[in-house]
Amino acid sequence: MSRVKPELSRRERQIMDILYRSGAATASEVLARLPDPPSNSAVRTLLRILEEKGHLRHEQDGPRYVFHPIVPREAARRNAMRHLLTTFFDSSNEQAFAAMLDLGKEPLAEEELTRLQEMIDRARAEGR
């Protein structure tokens, strides 16, 4: 079971990303958010292909299809995070965390810092 998933093509990835950002979307919605918009027809074809390959499913909503990713966001997250960690951070949580802190232009809210701290405490307690 669970055959190998050949990595997605450029457009396929763009579309999956959009879907993961919005949770679900129709063909036109996807089109609207595509960086380099092709025709509506082109987008639909890609959606159909992604569905055939088992990355999406669709539900009917009145006259149109609403597409959802099949792999749940949390699982996709984990994979993406792991990939990022190994590719750019030598699997170092610290480095990744540091990069995260550096990202935002706004300083982090005091509240947020507190919650992060709590997570660490919890990890300690649970022997994580």
Added chain:
Amino acid sequence: MSRVKPELSRRERQIMDILYRSGAATASEVLARLPDPPSNSAVRTLLRILEEKGHLRHEQDGPRYVFHPIVPREAARRNAMRHLLTTFFDSSNEQAFAAMLDLGKEPLAEEELTRLQEMIDRARAEGR
């Protein structure tokens, strides 16, 4: 200046990832690490293309070329991190951090937790 960079194709990305993991590599080294290895010739062509597009440069090392990414790792990191954050974590540092903690099979070392904590303290102090 700085024209738009059309996103990389599948193979191009695989290759750039390898290069970012190893820092630099020859054609054969890249080939050896490719998941779905094509011919050596194919890899070289891709490397040449990536160089033309300005993603790589090469240095001669005796008889062979050693390829380096042009965009420094730290910059590429930031972009990748930002992309991950917006696509899968609604730009929430907390969620991303939580996912990070969940990733490792091994519990985090006490030492590492301490260092993470220090980063937070520092962020507080600096009004980050």
Added chain:
DNA sequence: AACATACTGCTAAAAATTTAGCAAGAGCGT
């Protein structure tokens, strides 16, 4: 009910990506 609009399915074609072959040159060991 008729019209305009917004979908879908399917198909063909264009464009891009990906692949590999072949000739030539450099380096290395015998």
Added chain:
DNA sequence: ACGCTCTTGCTAAATTTTTAGCAGTATGTT
């Protein structure tokens, strides 16, 4: 110096990706 191996440059071809066109069907608006 010879032959062997590994490299590159260039080119052509196969494959995949990406695009759009056209016909048909549903929706809903007047």
